[in-house]
Amino acid sequence: MLEQIVNSSNMDYLSRGLAAATLRHEVISDNIANVNTPWFKRSVVNFEDLLAKELHLDEPKGKLNMVRTHDRHLPMKEFSKAWAQIELDDTITMRVDHNNVDIDAEMASMAKNQLYYNALATQLGGYVTKLKNVITSGGQS
Numbered sequence: 001m002l003e004q005i006v007n008s009s010n011m012d013y014l015s016r017g018l019a020a021a022t023l024r025h026e027v028i029s030d031n032i033a034n035v036n037t038p039w040f041k042r043s044v045v046n047f048e049d050l051l052a053k054e055l056h057l058d059e060p061k062g063k064l065n066m067v068r069t070h071d072r073h074l075p076m077k078e079f080s081k082a083w084a085q086i087e088l089d090d091t092i093t094m095r096v097d098h099n100n101v102d103i104d105a106e107m108a109s110m111a112k113n114q115l116y117y118n119a120l121a122t123q124l125g126g127y128v129t130k131l132k133n134v135i136t137s138g139g140q141s
Contacts, residue, residue, distance in 0.1 A: 023084045032106050
């Protein structure tokens with residue numbers, strides 16, 4: 001029972017989102033550190049698109065998903081979980097040194113990622129606080 005509560009989908013999605021935001025912060029920091037390195041190509045982290053595919057948010061509306069409601073039912077096809085992936089952005093640049101890092105865009109991405117991380121951390125903290133309140137109240141009203 002406790003395993004089902006602790007390993008819930010909320011905890012899973014939020015923890016993977018935090019891991020993706022942490023990886024994105026490292027990648028953006030690397031891009032900023034190499035802003036003046038000749039021939040350096042920036043990298044980006046892809047997570048949200050992969051998560052949308054995992055959650056079937058990119059499929060047409062009205063399609064019903066198969067649900068397993070009992071342990072003795074036939075197993076469903078297991079879907080792989082979405083994890084953050086680093087992708088190289090080798091778009092053409094107008095710079096003479098062939099570096100495609102734009103410091104202003106990277107700093108804006110860093111600020112956006114920080115807000116994303118803070119929002120996920122707040123959500124996860126709230127979820128854990130609710131669990132703690134349920135556990136410590138002992139079913140008392």
